[in-house]
Amino acid sequence: xxxxxxxxxxxxxxxxxxxxxxxxxxxxxxxxxxxxxxxxxxxxxxxxxxxxxxxxxxxxxxxxxxxxxxxxxxxxxxxxxxxxxxxxxxxxxxxxxxxxxxxxxxxxxxxxxxxxxxxxxxxxxxxxxxxxxxxxxxxxxxxxxxxxxxxxxxxxxxxxxxxxxxxxxxxxxxxxxxxxxxxxxxxxxxxxxxxxxxxxxxxxxxxxxxxxxxxxxxxxxxxxxxxxxxxxxxxxxxxxxxxxxxxxxxxxxxxxxxxxx
Numbered sequence: 001x002x003x004x005x006x007x008x009x010x011x012x013x014x015x016x017x018x019x020x021x022x023x024x025x026x027x028x029x030x031x032x033x034x035x036x037x038x039x040x041x042x043x044x045x046x047x048x049x050x051x052x053x054x055x056x057x058x059x060x061x062x063x064x065x066x067x068x069x070x071x072x073x074x075x076x077x078x079x080x081x082x083x084x085x086x087x088x089x090x091x092x093x094x095x096x097x098x099x100x101x102x103x104x105x106x107x108x109x110x111x112x113x114x115x116x117x118x119x120x121x122x123x124x125x126x127x128x129x130x131x132x133x134x135x136x137x138x139x140x141x142x143x144x145x146x147x148x149x150x151x152x153x154x155x156x157x158x159x160x161x162x163x164x165x166x167x168x169x170x171x172x173x174x175x176x177x178x179x180x181x182x183x184x185x186x187x188x189x190x191x192x193x194x195x196x197x198x199x200x201x202x203x204x205x206x207x208x209x210x211x212x213x214x215x216x217x218x219x220x221x222x223x224x225x226x227x228x229x230x231x232x233x234x235x236x237x238x239x240x241x242x243x244x245x246x247x248x249x250x251x252x253x254x255x256x257x258x259x260x261x
């Protein structure tokens with residue numbers, strides 16, 4: 001009996017080939033789920049938005065507002081934590097299971113005994129290391145600049161060192177974002193949906209990106225653009241973009257992997 005249950009955890013699910021229509025239909029399904037259960041999307045988005053506002057407030061209080069630049073860029077990395085609840089809402093809408101706060105939050109809470117915390121630890125390490133690396137990049141290019149406050153010395157970014165810092169930081173950030181996207185785009189909904197270990201889930205996610213590079217690149221660009229647009233008006237746009245993307249990610253996952261036997 002134990003061998004029967006252990007085998008699926010080490011088996012990477014079969015990957016499907018995706019097209020642009022899969023992205024469009026996943027987004028449409030995500031919008032439909034948000035409209036069908038908006039209170040859940042608004043709740044999980046509120047946690048994310050309030051967290052972002054508190055982070056920026058603390059940075060301002062500490063007198064290090066310049067840190068908000070890389071922090072704001074890295075903050076969407078925490079999105080998958082909130083997305084777990086959105087995945088469960090979409091799963092219940094898809095299967096016709098009862099939808100209630102007790103049911104949804106109960107499933108999210110029970111993830112602490114499964115593989116989600118291990119995956120979350122990987123995401124947190126990425127987030128912390130990116131913030132550490134962004135400090136190093138800033139110090140490397142602008143550490144010797146005479147500057148008391150970036151908010152009143154924005155011209156420093158137009159200097160040779162400032163432009164090199166922006167270019168190098170953007171390139172490094174793109175690599176970090178690409179790797180993180182590749183190991184999470186499928187892994188988190190997979191971990192919620194099936195009994196697999198987090199390493200297998202990351203392999204499946206990375207394999208899905210390798211099998212569908214162009215489609216996944218477009219999806220990553222859409223996610224990044226919509227999250228950035230949502231963050232511009234004081235994070236308020238995330239009340240719509242975050243739940244829609246969370247629901248859409250679930251539907252894209254369902255299209256990307258063959259169903260469990």
